[in-house]
Amino acid sequence: MFENSNLHLEVFVKESLQYLNEENRRKTFKKWVFTKKEVCNADKMAEAGFIYTGTKQEPDSVKCFFCAKPLDGWEATDDPWKEHLSHAPNCSFAKLQQQQDNITMETFLDLREELLYRTMDIYMDALRDYAEKAGKAMFKDICRILDK
Numbered sequence: 001m002f003e004n005s006n007l008h009l010e011v012f013v014k015e016s017l018q019y020l021n022e023e024n025r026r027k028t029f030k031k032w033v034f035t036k037k038e039v040c041n042a043d044k045m046a047e048a049g050f051i052y053t054g055t056k057q058e059p060d061s062v063k064c065f066f067c068a069k070p071l072d073g074w075e076a077t078d079d080p081w082k083e084h085l086s087h088a089p090n091c092s093f094a095k096l097q098q099q100q101d102n103i104t105m106e107t108f109l110d111l112r113e114e115l116l117y118r119t120m121d122i123y124m125d126a127l128r129d130y131a132e133k134a135g136k137a138m139f140k141d142i143c144r145i146l147d148k
């Protein structure tokens, strides 16, 4: 029914869960505006839950893999964890304030579960969108049939 690949549940879930892994987040920072010497470096950004979403116009755009909060306008001296928490105080990941290696298995599983629920919400929204568009198209078809 849903040929549009954006609506494949498997793709949705895999894409969402892949960024629970810090290394996968780090890989998105191929280009970053600051060097390793700065506080606000790519490794710290990935550690603090961000994935790179930058463009030519906005080379320092990122978003949180967990709460989806988009942020830009970074300064070299910004602490990614602090910025994350101050802009997204309800983000369960931002509240951790620690590296992946220091997270217990229990915490990791809790995060994973919350992320899955978030992903399901986004998926349901996409399905609703799809159904709405399909409904409008169907309505047009019915009108066309009745006009004949």
Ligand SMILES: [Zn+2]
Residues within 6 Å of the ligand: 049, 064, 065, 066, 067, 068, 069, 084, 088, 091, 092, 093, 094
């Ligand atoms: Zn977040």
